[in-house]
Amino acid sequence: MDILNDELLYTENLxxxxxxxxxxxxxxxxxxxxxxxxLIGPNGAGKTTFVSLLCGRIRASKGKVxxxxxDISNLPVYKRISSGIGYTFQITAIFSNLTVYENVALSIxxxxxxxxxxxxxxxxxxxxxxxxxxxxxxxxxxxxxxLLELAMGMAQRPKLLILDEPTQGxxxxxxxxxxxxxxxxxxxxTVLLIEHNMDxxxxxxxxxxxxxxxxxxxxxxxxxxQSDPLVQKAxxxxxx
Amino acid sequence: xxxxxxxxxxxxLILFLLEILGIFSEYHQGNFARILVLAAYGVGYNILFGYTxxxxxxxxxxxxxxxxxxxxxxxxxxxxxEQSLFLGICISALISLIIGFLALRTIGVSFMIVxxxxxxxxxxxxxxxxxxxxxxEGFVIQQSSRVFLSMDLSNPKIRYYSALLIFSLCMLIxxxxxxxxxxxxxxxxxxxxxxxxxxxxxVKLYKLFSIIISGTxxxxxxxxxxxxxxxxxxxxxxxxxxxxxxxxxxxGGAGTVLGPLIGAIFMFYLIDYASDITDAYMIIVGVALxxxxxxxxxxxxxxxxxxxxxxxx
Numbered sequence: 001m002d003i004l005n006d007e008l009l010y011t012e013n014l015x016x017x018x019x020x021x022x023x024x025x026x027x028x029x030x031x032x033x034x035x036x037x038x039l040i041g042p043n044g045a046g047k048t049t050f051v052s053l054l055c056g057r058i059r060a061s062k063g064k065v066x067x068x069x070x071d072i073s074n075l076p077v078y079k080r081i082s083s084g085i086g087y088t089f090q091i092t093a094i095f096s097n098l099t100v101y102e103n104v105a106l107s108i109x110x111x112x113x114x115x116x117x118x119x120x121x122x123x124x125x126x127x128x129x130x131x132x133x134x135x136x137x138x139x140x141x142x143x144x145x146x147l148l149e150l151a152m153g154m155a156q157r158p159k160l161l162i163l164d165e166p167t168q169g170x171x172x173x174x175x176x177x178x179x180x181x182x183x184x185x186x187x188x189x190t191v192l193l194i195e196h197n198m199d200x201x202x203x204x205x206x207x208x209x210x211x212x213x214x215x216x217x218x219x220x221x222x223x224x225x226q227s228d229p230l231v232q233k234a235x236x237x238x239x240x
Numbered sequence: 241x242x243x244x245x246x247x248x249x250x251x252x253l254i255l256f257l258l259e260i261l262g263i264f265s266e267y268h269q270g271n272f273a274r275i276l277v278l279a280a281y282g283v284g285y286n287i288l289f290g291y292t293x294x295x296x297x298x299x300x301x302x303x304x305x306x307x308x309x310x311x312x313x314x315x316x317x318x319x320x321x322e323q324s325l326f327l328g329i330c331i332s333a334l335i336s337l338i339i340g341f342l343a344l345r346t347i348g349v350s351f352m353i354v355x356x357x358x359x360x361x362x363x364x365x366x367x368x369x370x371x372x373x374x375x376x377e378g379f380v381i382q383q384s385s386r387v388f389l390s391m392d393l394s395n396p397k398i399r400y401y402s403a404l405l406i407f408s409l410c411m412l413i414x415x416x417x418x419x420x421x422x423x424x425x426x427x428x429x430x431x432x433x434x435x436x437x438x439x440x441x442x443v444k445l446y447k448l449f450s451i452i453i454s455g456t457x458x459x460x461x462x463x464x465x466x467x468x469x470x471x472x473x474x475x476x477x478x479x480x481x482x483x484x485x486x487x488x489x490x491x492g493g494a495g496t497v498l499g500p501l502i503g504a505i506f507m508f509y510l511i512d513y514a515s516d517i518t519d520a521y522m523i524i525v526g527v528a529l530x531x532x533x534x535x536x537x538x539x540x541x542x543x544x545x546x547x548x549x550x551x552x553x
Binding site for chain 2: 078082095105106107152
């Protein structure tokens with residue numbers, strides 16, 4: 001019963017077909033509250049499709065998604081997001097012509113101005129962009145744009161934050177900073193991380209799910225994943 | 241913020257002073273009255289295109305909806321100005337809602353084509369139902385019908401002030417939208433609609449609201465045009481009247497409050513002066529537009545905002 005109460009999101013036989021090609025195949029997935037879960041798999045494994053099904057960007061062909069105890073399978077994207085799912089894109093998606101402040105402000109809804117301001121400054125302080133609050137976001141460096149996107153995700157105060165390859169294109173120093181931030185986030189929210197950088201995955205994920213050809217082939221802590229022959233064959237290869 | 245509001249109110253004050261101090265000649269007074277009503281139409285277009293990023297090629301439909309609804313109600317039903325204006329606004333709002341609902345099933349180029357098609361349907365319907373609309377030739381609203389609160393709207397002075405009032409109202413609505421959280425969401429949709437959706441905004445509903453506001457303002461401008469200038473004709477529903485506001489907004493600055501006014505003044509006088517020089521005036525207009533595009537690709541106000549005055553709305 002305790003395990004059930006800890007569940008934040010789970011799927012039942014979640015599937016997606018694209019004109020005969022099965023991108024996600026009867027996936028039963030669970031993620032608990034305040035967990036950092038990494039979703040890994042080779043290119044084309046169906047990771048982005050899977051998280052897109054979770055947040056409703058893509059409609060499922062079959063199966064259900066339950067979030068925070070409710071069936072959200074038929075809810076449109078904006079309602080799923082409003083119910084507490086945050087999502088950051090694989091390719092940086094910010095509002096380039098708006099300032100850093102305005103970008104984060106757009107992430108916060110139904111709050112009074114004073115409260116909104118305090119959240120904006122708090123998250124910008126956390127990601128280290130406080131000194132760039134009035135800067136046009138399109139003028140930020142790539143690394144800072146990724147941080148801004150993270151700040152936008154944080155400012156939404158989601159129960160579940162989905163990060164799609166957040167460290168892509170970042171320097172080693174920026175990645176180290178990023179790892180600390182994710183660890184920090186997990187104190188107040190659940191993080192589902194799609195990541196190719198194995199160093200990031202192994203160092204911050206509480207649990208790892210491996211997807212291959214749209215199916216979960218392995219799930220567990222980093223040791224069990226590293227020693228799983230199926231995973232070694234499908235993905236990790238010599239890295240394990 | 242204060243500077244911004246002062247700038248916009250100053251622009252309105254200048255337009256008021258130009259008339260009250262008698263700086264305008266009768267010719268320019270007439271031109272400016274026309275420009276102000278057309279700029280109000282441009283403001284409507286700007287809300288959809290400049291702020292929300294939806295490029296419509298059929299806005300003449302909304303302009304002519306207001307124009308014909310108010311004009312026909314005066315012509316056939318003897319409505320007074322208040323009633324006809326109210327009807328013009330309501331009909332254009334209703335048409336915007338219907339067209340928005342249908343056109344938003346498409347995006348990008350398809351949206352442009354669909355809006356163009358609806359506009360052409362309206363244009364051809366005006367021609368087809370000539371017994372009611374007087375077709376291509378249009379009809380005149382008699383001077384005796386153009387009286388509002390005992391004021392003769394055909395009087396050039398009153399017409400100018402009325403046009404300025406209509407434009408001021410539309411411009412202030414635009415300014416309020418630009419500064420409101422609603423306006424920020426529209427800009428977010430323009431910048432990256434996928435991201436706006438993933439922040440939990442009902443993008444389709446916001447776009448629909450934007451079309452309704454834009455269409456209603458355009459319809460208001462259309463209704464006022466007929467009432468102030470006394471003529472209702474099918475040419476206002478033609479495709480050129482969907483292209484004009486796009487040009488005004490692009491030249492003045494998309495997503496800027498003063499852009500449609502500056503663009504409308506620029507285009508109006510450019511055509512006016514070029515046609516004095518040659519019959520092939522569109523060559524001059526084309527070259528001038530080319531230079532504006534090359535050296536101020538964000539439009540006149542847009543470029544000023546980008547380079548020097550970031551606070552301009």
